[in-house]
Amino acid sequence: MKAALIVIGNEILIGDTVDTNAAYLGKKLSHIGVEVVFKSTVPDKVEDIKESFKTALNRAKIVIIVGGLGPTRDDVTREAVSDLLKKKLKFHRRLFRNIESFFQKRGVEIPSISIKQAFLPAGAKELKNTVGTAPGFLLKYRNKLIIVLPGPPREMKPMFEKIIPTLEEKLRNSPIVIRKILRTYGIGESSIEEGLNDIKNTREFEIGFQAHPGYVDIKLCARARNKNLANKIISKFESKIFKRFKNYIFSRKDENLEEIVGNYLRKKGQTLSIAESCSGGLISNLITNIPGASDYFKCSVISYSNEMKRKILNVPAKFLKKYGAVSSSVAGRMAEEIRTLTNTDIGLGITGIAGPSGGTKNKPVGLVYIALSTHKGTTVEKFNFYGERTQIKEKVALTAFSLLLKYFLSR
Amino acid sequence: MKAALIVIGNEILIGDTVDTNAAYLGKKLSHIGVEVVFKSTVPDKVEDIKESFKTALNRAKIVIIVGGLGPTRDDVTREAVSDLLKKKLKFHRRLFRNIESFFQKRGVEIPSISIKQAFLPAGAKELKNTVGTAPGFLLKYRNKLIIVLPGPPREMKPMFEKIIPTLEEKLRNSPIVIRKILRTYGIGESSIEEGLNDIKNTREFEIGFQAHPGYVDIKLCARARNKNLANKIISKFESKIFKRFKNYIFSRKDENLEEIVGNYLRKKGQTLSIAESCSGGLISNLITNIPGASDYFKCSVISYSNEMKRKILNVPAKFLKKYGAVSSSVAGRMAEEIRTLTNTDIGLGITGIAGPSGGTKNKPVGLVYIALSTHKGTTVEKFNFYGERTQIKEKVALTAFSLLLKYFLSR
Structure with a gap:
């Protein structure tokens, strides 16, 4: 079964917002076997929404529209859907009460502009918003299923999760x-x-x-x-x-490298601490995105200066002077020190130059050392990464995880 | 002047890849005054590309197509453009030599599948790829400008940067x-x-x-x-x-909260260290995404257990026992300790429950304390955030930056 996505919002077209909703929906739909065949992003304008909606209805059985359900004047998705399908907008007293009580709980009166959120196209079934005031809705039109969701991911996601069983039911015995x-x-x-x-x-x-x-x-x-x-x-x-x-x-799953590494750590009953420098906390952030990471992840120190490497991580001053902060020796020492300091099985140490400034001829931007320390000893690898500051940080993190993976696979 | 974007790739439709190219192009185009009025993502199929290309030509003066210029069988953008505009694909000896030398430098012979990258639609002007083998191209068609770029961001971005002056020239005295x-x-x-x-x-x-x-x-x-x-x-x-x-x-600019806070820190000559717990390194990661962050950011400790809060941050054991790790007192102490330990002007302390597990009736998932310590004293604020683990982490980070901003604005 085919699906088309329409994402509404000037902020996405002009690049103010990176559209993560589309990737989320694409992944979820693929996962249950729906094929996303078309995606279009259009401005908050009735005519533009209608035109893409028309294309989407021609191409797919399921049309998902995201965004434009807010209270302000540039939220016109309801109007566009109602217009194209010739289903008048109807006032729902229950929706109105929900919105009213949302504001009452916050000690404010319902703003007059929010009242339009109590209107849905005739025949539409409300999708409850457990987080904000904008209800989504579901509409059957000929043999098509139209799903309209609010734009903020934290409102859209729980709403979509609840529709998945309906979609799976529709998919039984379908291509x-x-x-x-x-x-x-x-x-x-x-x-x-x-x-x-x-x-x-x-x-x-x-x-x-x-x-x-x-x-x-x-x-x-x-x-x-x-x-x-x-x-x-x-x-x-x-x-x-x-x-x-x-x-x-x-x-054999679409798991992140950090999840896989996390699973190995848990399975082997090992613990990890990290001494980061140029990666600036990204490695720790990724590993703590995994629920239950506290089972194996103990501590990180992000030492963003020589002084901190010396003071918090006890890297000897003469080491820093002799080899420089970005060196194999310092990376190794960072890994060993964090392991000892926090009493874990594995210590990672990372030092490098994320750029754009700070590079020299001998130590260019992108030069990174990653060290892994265990009771068996310490290994350090040297890398030359290419890209902007955040891209280099990302490659450092992925490479650190792949070194951990290699460690587990080689045992 | 209006522009339309067509992004090509199954991996984007099914959510395997988050489309950051579109946001990048949207931002760049808006910045010079071009209005992006339509964006469409389509599979690697000639017919689908042609259909969206047709819509784009109807809606905008500038059409930018991204992706599908690689050497493999599913790269068909060249063919689709050539087909729709009735401009035959022509072999360019110079392009062929460039591609050949790209491989020679790597000690490999040119793979036969790569030869198709030396073909461009008749009349097209090559856009040099300084990073990979896929040349982009620029084509005038009636009064429209068609720009075709490779999908990998690190190839696409430098190529697009070089066209900006051409676009700006076209915009002079245009709407x-x-x-x-x-x-x-x-x-x-x-x-x-x-x-x-x-x-x-x-x-x-x-x-x-x-x-x-x-x-x-x-x-x-x-x-x-x-x-x-x-x-x-x-x-x-x-x-x-x-x-x-x-x-x-x-x-009055499109700056991140962390950039604004970073600018205040630099302007006031103040330094910052952070003791994170439930945010797991995200705050440090965001602040170190800013080039030059080492001017004001000194160190973070991510203490992911009571033991680490005690051992690395010197939070007294009796404190942890009496109030619990997630408490106003512990947050305050974390902020003070990291400030003293690293000798900075400002210390941030964050403790909370990111979930999904670990919550209790009295201390539910989403409960977070954020403390800010300076020489004037320490303030702690309590928050109840809602959402998934990574959403809670994100709100914690944004809120921490907004507290720093409040601190600077109130001085």
Whole structure:
């Protein structure tokens, strides 16, 4: 079954907001077997919304519209949907009371502009907003399903989660697309492609590849009349591919590298602390995004100056002077010190130059040392990353996780 | 002048990749006065690309197509453009040599599939790729300008930067849209809107609003025959609005809260260290995303257990026992200790429950204390945030920055 997304908002078109809703919805829909075939972003204008809505209705059975449900004058999604489908906007007393009580709880009277949020196109079913005042709605139109959701992710996501069972019900015995990821480590994209070039892409089954810093994904995609059949196709090819690359596949799910590393830490009963410098807290931030990270993650020190490396991490002053803060020796020492200081099994130490300034001829922007210390000893690796400051930080973090992964896989 | 964007790629539709290119291009185009009126994301299929391309040509003078220029079988943008505009693909010997030498430098022979990257539609002007093998191209078609760019951001961005002067030249004495942001703190979206409801949106001038955790943007947008005129309109309304809300407007640019706080720190010559717990390094990560953050940011300790709060931050054990790790007293102590330990002007202390587990009836998920310590003393504020783990972390970070901002604004 096919879906089309319409995202509404000037702020997305002009780049004020990065559209994470579309990626979220794309992932969720793919996960249950819906194929997203079209996405369009349009300004907060009735005519523009209507035109894309029309295209979407032509291309897909499910149309999801996100945004433009707020109280202000530039929120016109309700009007556009009502207009195109010729379903008048109707006042819902219960919705009005909900909105009213939302404001009462905050000790404010309902602003007059918020009243329009109590209107829905005739025949629409309210989707309750548990976070804000903008209700979403669901509408059947001919054989299409139209889902209208508010723009703020924290309101949109819980609302969409609740519709998933309805979508899954609609999908039973419908044409379906199922995807699967095999995540590999230690082998290049082209070597994998060569090892699979006897498997041709067909309408029924496709292979794709995606290289990330530190790992490569083999992406399987099956298209069939129903879920059972699609699952069978995936299984057949998955076991074929797994046999060929079993030494490289470390995950058969779309998991982050940090989740995989987190699972290893938990499984092996090991603990981790990190001494960051140029990565500025990104590594710690990623690992603490995982629920339950406190089981294995103990502490980080982000020492953003020589003084702090000396004072908090006890890196000897003569070390810093002799080798410089960005050096293999200092990285190693940082990893060892944080491990001792916090009494963990593993210590990571990272030092480098994230740029844009601070680089020299001998130590250019992007030069990074990553050290891993355990009771068996300390290893340090040197990297030269390319890109802007935040891109370098990101590569440092991914590489740090891939070094942890390598450590677990090699034991 | 209007522009339309077409982004090509299955991985974006299914949510495997968050589309940051569109936001980047939207921002750059808005900045020079081009109005992005349409964006569409389509699969790697000739027919789908052509259909969106047709819509884009109808709606805008500038059409930018991103992605699908690679060497593999699913890269079909060249073919789609050539097809729709009836401009045959032509082999360019010079392009071929560039691609060949790209591989030679890496000690590999040119793969046969890469040869198609040496073809461009007739009349197209090459846009040099300084990073990868996929050249972009520029094409005039009737009175339209078509710009085709590769998908990887690190290839696309430098290529686009080089076209900006051409676009600016095209914009001289053309209709233009200029935008401006007034960033407010301490006042709600609806109160601002009420205070501005005598200013009606017209074709010439529009006001919009955007609420963020911790601040609200007033967005001005002027449309005029030329740049001078548009700037005059903006100035007129800006000074009118500024007079009404001058106590709340803290920035007239599209800056992140952390950049604004960073600028205050630098301007006042103050330094900052942070003791994080539930935010897990996010606050430090955001502040170190800003180039030059080492001027004011010294150190963070992410103490993810009671033991670490005691051992690294010297929070007394009896404190932790009496009040619990998530308490006003512990937050305050964390802020004070990190300030003393690292000898900075300001210490931030954050403790809370990011969830999904770890909450109790008295201390539910989302309960967070944020403390700010200076030589004048320590203040602690209590918050109850809602959402998933990463959403709570994000709100904690934004709120921490808004507390720092409040501190600077109240001095």
